[in-house]
Amino acid sequence: MVDIAHNIALVRGRMAAAEQRAGRRAGSVKLMLAAKYQPVENLLAAFAAGERLLGHNMIQQLEAAEEALNAAGADGSALRAGVTNLTHTTTVIGHVQSNKLSHAMHYAQRIDTVDTFKTAQQIARRQQARIDAGEAKIGEAYPILLQVNSSGAPTQFGCEPADLIELATHISETLPLVSIRGLMTIGANTPDTTAVIRSFSITRDLGSQLRAIPGLADATELSMGMTNDMELAIEQGSTEIRIGTAIFGPRAQK
Numbered sequence: 650m651v652d653i654a655h656n657i658a659l660v661r662g663r664m665a666a667a668e669q670r671a672g673r674r675a676g677s678v679k680l681m682l683a684a685k686y687q688p689v690e691n692l693l694a695a696f697a698a699g700e701r702l703l704g705h706n707m708i709q710q711l712e713a714a715e716e717a718l719n720a721a722g723a724d725g726s727a728l729r730a731g732v733t734n735l736t737h738t739t740t741v742i743g744h745v746q747s748n749k750l751s752h753a754m755h756y757a758q759r760i761d762t763v764d765t766f767k768t769a770q771q772i773a774r775r776q777q778a779r780i781d782a783g784e785a786k787i788g789e790a791y792p793i794l795l796q797v798n799s800s801g802a803p804t805q806f807g808c809e810p811a812d813l814i815e816l817a818t819h820i821s822e823t824l825p826l827v828s829i830r831g832l833m834t835i836g837a838n839t840p841d842t843t844a845v846i847r848s849f850s851i852t853r854d855l856g857s858q859l860r861a862i863p864g865l866a867d868a869t870e871l872s873m874g875m876t877n878d879m880e881l882a883i884e885q886g887s888t889e890i891r892i893g894t895a896i897f898g899p900r901a902q903k
């Protein structure tokens with residue numbers, strides 16, 4: 650059986666060591682749990698260990714997990730798992746089809762995979778509808794990260810690095826109901842450390858350019874780093890790593 654609390658302690662240890670090596674403040678990097686295919690018991694075990702940040706790839710799983718967490722609060726199973734407070738933050742880290750956007754925005758507090766103006770525009774429209782329905786405050790912008798295809802892999806989603814600043818500027822100038830908080834990337838999937846570091850440094854440099862855009866000085870989030878490359882990402886300035894395997898064990902499905 651996978652000991653989730655133990656695995657979380659190990660990941661937290663790796664994070665602390667990487668922060669120290671990189672000369673970064675202890676605790677400056679956030680840990681997001683990549684929750685795909687995890688049953689609610691595993692999420693509750695992570696909550697019991699103190700974690701509160703979830704990332705989901707698939708909107709159906711996101712919805713099911715949020716409902717299951719609610720139910721676990723209502724039927725006492727959360728308490729039995731040692732969780733007295735179910736307050737948490739959920740983020741979308743997988744590609745979202747436009748017909749799933751309204752569910753995504755209902756259940757998640759941020760979408761980290763925006764890579765086209767069209768998607769941002771759909772989020773803005775949906776946010777206006779949420780405001781009209783009283784689900785969001787008047788003028789409240791919906792938070793997003795822009796996904797960068799920093800590895801150049803044709804199979805990866807994400808905006809081309811060369812187009813990122815134009816995309817961000819266009820969104821920032823024309824869509825007040827969308828709030829860009831930073832960038833997300835998936836590092837190059839290769840044992841070649843130099844290539845992995847390059848994906849992260851490209852994203853970090855784009856982050857600096859992003860914050861120079863008027864109104865985006867606070868777009869500081871850099872979501873990068875997974876089980877196999879979290880140390881490299883932290884050394885390159887990641888503010889948030891997304892960890893699945895090192896916490897929950899190998900996934901049954903992929």
Ligand SMILES: *Cc1c(COP(=O)(O)O)cnc(C)c1O
Nearest residue numbers: 683706742875876891892893894
């Ligand atoms: C699954 C997933 C992760 C976590 O990957 P691990 O290697 O299992 O830690 C991170 N980010 C995204 C977008 C994912 O889909």
